Amino acid sequence: MTIIDARMIAPQHPTESAPLLRREFALDAGHGFVERATLRTSALGLVEAWVNGIPSSDELLAPGWTSYEWRVRLVEHDVTDAVAERTVIALRLGNGWYRGWLGFTGERAVYGDERAGYAELEITFADGHVQIVVTDDSWRASTGEVLADDLYNGQTIDARLRGTGWQHPDFDDSTWDAVRAVELDAGRLAPNVAPPVRRLGEFAVQKHWTSPSGKTLVDFGQNLVGFVRVHVAGPAGTEVVLRHAEVLEHDELGTRPLRRAEATDRLILSGGDDVFEPTLTFHGFRYAEVTGWPGEFDPSALAAVVVGSEIRTIGSFECSNPELNQLHSNVLWGMRGNFLSVPTDCPQRDERLGWTGDLAVFAPTAAFLGDVESFLADWLVDVELERRASPTGAVSVVVPDALKYLDTGFPTPGATAVWGDAAVWVPWALWTAYGNEQTLRDAYPLMSAHTRSVAGALSPSGLWDTGFQFGDWLDPDAPADDPGKSKAPSGVVATACAFRTASLMVQTAELLGEQADATEFAVLRDRVGGAFREHYVHDGLVESDSATAYALAIVFGLLDDADRQKAGDRLAELVRAAGHRISTGFAGTPFVNDALATTGHLDDAYALLLQRDAPSWLYAVTMGATTIWERWDSMLPDGSINPGEMTSFNHYAFGAVADWMHRSVAGIAPLEAGYRRILVAPQPGGGLTWAQANLDTPHGLAAVRWDIEGAELRVEVTVPEGSEAVLRLPGRDDETVAPGIHVRTLAINPDGESLV
Template sequence: MGLLTAERLRTEYLDNPLGIDAATPRLGWIVTSERRGASQAAYRLLVATSLQKLDELEGDLWDSDIVETSETQHIEYAGYELFSEQKVFWKVQVWDEQGVEGAWSEPAMWSMGLLGREEWRGQWIGWKNDHKPTKESPKPNVYLRRDFRVGAGVKRATVYATALGLYRLYLNGKRVGNDVFSPEWTDYHVRVQYQTYDVTDMLREGDNAAGAILGQGWYAGYIGMYGFQKYGMDPSFLLQLNVEYEDGTKESVTTESRWKTSYGAIVSSDLQMGETVDARLEMSGWNEAGFAEGGWSPVDVMYDYRGWLVSQMSRTIRVTEERKPENIRWLPDGRTIIDLGQNLAGWIRIALSGEAGTRCVFRFAEVLDASGELYTENLRFARQIDTYTCKGGGVEVFEPTFTYHGFRYVELSGGPIKIGEVTGIVVHSDLPESGELVTSHPLINRLVQNIRWTQRANFMSVPTDCPQRDERHGWTGDAQIFASTAAYNMDVSAFFAKWLVDLEDAQQPTGAYTDFAPFIFGPKTEFDNDFTYTHTASAGWADAPIIVAWGLYETYGDKKVLRKHYDSMKKWVDFNRKQHPEGIRRDVPQYGDWLSVNERPFEEVIAEFGRMVSHHSTTPYDIFSTAYMAHNAKLLSKIAGVLGENEDRIIYSALFERIRMAFVEQFVGADGLIKGDTQTAYAMAIEMELLPERLRSSAIERLVAKIEQAGGMATTGFHGTKSLMNVLTNAGYAELAFRLLMREEYPSWLYSVNQGATTIWERWDGWTEENRFQDPGMNSFCHFAFGSIGEWMYRNIGGIDRDASEPGFRKLLIRPQPMGGLTSASCSYDSLYGKAKTQWSVLNGEFMLNVTIPANVSAVVHIPSVEGTEVLEGTSAAKHAYGVTLIGREGDHNIYRIDSGTYCFVSLLPK
């Protein structure tokens, strides 16, 4: 029972991945034990070419021998060189801190992909079409097929497939894989991802057939917010099916000129506009062997792709949940409104029956207006409309293939039809959920769920801003402030690693990062008689690569991601240094503290600061931009230190100091007042360590006074809000931070919850009782930026944080704060090293904390207590408990160091 065991073996953060292209992949596992103080002292890795060799304890690819270390993550494969398509099996044995040998783990595996362009033998195929797409009539979807023969004795069959556009693949009439929207969004000018599937069991001796449907997707459809955008005009498809026989012979089926093509029942599809299906055009058996191809045409062999073909090394987009409607309302005019009870990203699956040719129209919306109708003005150019034409003859099921919507409500019109079962299909990047938080306050619990649902709806290959309107960009400023919350909710290790590649692909030759990635050039904008491309190099947005990369290091201990993007990050910081040699950024236009609340009449602000402010940010741009410029220099100095680039560490540390001094000289008065005098200005300056110690306390006092003067209200926008809550808590004003969290009046987090929100709104005033709906031009009801409060709640309510002395949650800081009227909370976080749990309650002045620390992890625990009273662990004094060491006392907390295991602390709570 107490033996240390290795579990959850992963390769490059993934479970048994197929077709990876990392030459020396990193391996990791967790260790488990039920006893206190259990930790790993050594491991032995075996990596083999077969399960049989692994069973025989023969590591013919690599035997690490016994390695004395407690590390269980980022163990780089160091065996024989691997080749394309190689299948690799591995397992691990661990020894505990007492030298006791554990059992071998269950085996895990990975396979290598096609490691060079010369390995690809197929041609890109498709069907060129001169149709000029409109929002009402996107290009038609293309169907592709080919029959082929397979011999007897198949040992292994692997498909490698990708598209410029989207594809849905079939073998012998059955769908291959369960991914949706493959390949996922990249800058197709630079790279496209391929997917790998083991299809050994899908082939049969004799006649077989492969079929694929192509969608426009991100490649040739409407993406972004500029109207019709495209990387190319027509989707194309590339496939290679490699078959290995028992006798050692091999053969390949590839895409080439012998394939045939046609149009079919999916008349058209677009990610933003919707999908049109005419079931009368269904071709039964089109993806099976022996189908009569009369009327099908030869495919067009398309241009060869000149970018990088790379393996998908992140978790795919999949259907993750199905939901039944909470309410269905039939209207007198024949329309039906379906309420799923939850705002989400995905689509609906519906059973219906009608006469042949009966047309059904599905419209999607997040909310209803005052009359109970769908509110769609905030969709802007996007349609979010699906259309289905019945084939007749009984019950039919409609479910789209190449579109998704952001919605809670669906309006069905057309007919007459009969409706059967209706199901909401939830779709997003299938990331393992890692965190959970439940409190004694139902509104806080709903807020936690709203944040999670917003993340689910917007983590769609890239971290999009919203899933409903004509945008859905990977906005950098939104993502960088939410990244830490995202990591508490889900395992985002591979997801953000993929997106950092997108960010570097979008980086301009000057070194400037773009404001979203993958990047799409929009129209030129005139500013001060100068035309410039927008959405590049904006402070707080273009700074995201450094912030996100550093966050991945802090959360997962990932040095490789820092090294991979180090030169790119240096180019960005050096770009700013050259552009602003005096250490102050005054360039406009900027975004600033986006969607903040005006603290005084805007006319006064604009009269004082001119073009340095806007209705969206009354914190002056030069304050905001300079703060971020300093912050990035400081982070880059830390990154250089981690990577052993000591000369750079000194250079960028000095750069930070120079910008900080310029900031103070230009913007901060002798009394600590900061230019603009906004809550955000103080919060950012304090959190980013821009103020000298002599001014810090006065700045904090001014920040607190401004909150109180506003009636206990936060006026901060996207970026300032995250800084505000951290600064208040760290400066000893946690009670005030909890008051802001618990506030139910506008503006606040709980105001939207009380209005029935099931996701996070883009703006504090998306809808108010006084003004109703905000400007529909920018009013998403599913936007995660203000959900960055989630990180703060996990750390301060749940009480689970990492110890700053070491990255990756190897050392934990456990410090729940029983404030804000909360009487209990339970929290868990499943890190790379295992699941930590807390459960606390307050009853009759007594505080009880149950805490579980995973094996191989230690923690520092802060227990609030009355000085001079005994803190118990179990039934004895905590200071004498096994696995517990009293460190000291800080304020009204006793501080203990604990080993792994489960503990129960009881104390008298200070009043």
């Protein structure tokens, strides 16, 4: 694709209302019919486009959020059917991430002060002639019905100002404003390869009622991300206001966790039959408060529209325990809500940033649930761009890195464990899931740069015990106002993560033929591993004697066989002493079940998974959650919201346990990248009588289902063409099977817990 002209345009006299831009022109004559017409658009902000009144696409929030300093997406659509002898290109611009409020410090327009739009319509005629119309000073500008728009605060639409005539030929725009060019380096416009943001579904109102304070509240039944479409008629000038929130507190809308985000849409009626869709914003919500409704409230006039990046669901899990099924659903909905243009930590409050640590631990789960390769590979481009520009040369803790513009009061950190490790862990998860070597190769400069920054951050002892670290963030025993104060020392966590990163880089470098790097990273791995064992391991006990320390040491392979078993036994003792309640944070939680199960404590892993008292995964389920929470007790047992300032009800990081559910409960995992070889190793337990998982691998459908009936375990496996599977069933030797459907039966003990 050749970019003809990189000039963006903006109104000569901008206002807070969303700008409208239009250009009318005639097709070049004498060249026959139009064979193809392609519209390419972009914006500093958001852009919605029409050609002769026909939307150029059904995408939303385009061109999305990237590291705007170096890369602004250029989206392309076929509009052949829309062009005519006289044609109008029409654009509406929104603030989006570029100019709206951003981050948690109360600042806006951190990237730039004005919105600007770009359009390039390329028309190819039957005789090969090409006509190109681009944004230039011949365009005209005005404003319409969108009086205000912001991702955090919401959108104000005045239907009295609505009209579509400006999108069509022969509209009189003589009173419209002139435009001016906004210079943009052509090299910043990058063809879009990420999945678009679209409407993904709808929910009707499940319940509506009047709150104790007299407010009309509605419940859509699912914590989701998007907006409410409203169909309403009433007197002109009537203002209907919708406030959004994830939860209720004291039977009122629970808005305190939103902090500065107003999450409020204001809809001003035209006097006719109005339909409102606030498409220049999004909210994280399950509930809405409706005020100003004309006449008797009609709940059927509202629909919650789910919005997110269009990621195909490829994996599923189900079992005999309904609460585990709800937990898995919560994980999926947490991912769906936070995978919107970039992978964010939360979608509702004044933050919504691409925190790298959340994704580092969640990437394997994400890669099973959906086809996230292009989505995350595109994000990794920005990770590397931000790293190169960072004054420390380290991976940013959020990407795109808006924090560098915010007055956070904290210096830019150097290399960080888990958060920075996303540079290695995420590409490796993509390689493992999809087997696309090019994705790994594209990320290799980032991966190797991060690993070297870790090497440079080590102390002379070989430990990573210097510099800022998040550590085992949100350890449930940490004070509400100090979420980084965990039982596991940050040096233990960071050093273990450094070992894992170096180990993965040895494999990556060998795979890509970078033998000198493989040798370098092997030396680093061995140095860090030796230092960890020397300073942190004492006769199988790991420094701090915490569940996270044991989980990381066991799963990352830091211990010899004797110490590994002792560590596993000690971990099981700690888990039992905690009443099988969670005692780990961001770093340890994804790995604790594996650490238990692989050291002979499967029953404890299941007891941890199935615990219903806080802190636990199922506590939120018992409290009615439909997404994963940020804190184990984001809502307290009495129904009040956790008093901490940092409380989200849609935060997918702790949902990383679904990866263990896929691999160990159902029993499907990759033995080779892209599931060319599949490990089928179900580990029944926890009183479950059946479990199943399906996965659309690069080779086709892989599936596992097991059932316990009486004293018999039945396992059915589907192996796709081009793959083979290794069946690792209890009490039997490994068996390799070819593509097709295979059924095996085993005898089990009468209690259904232990297998013979």
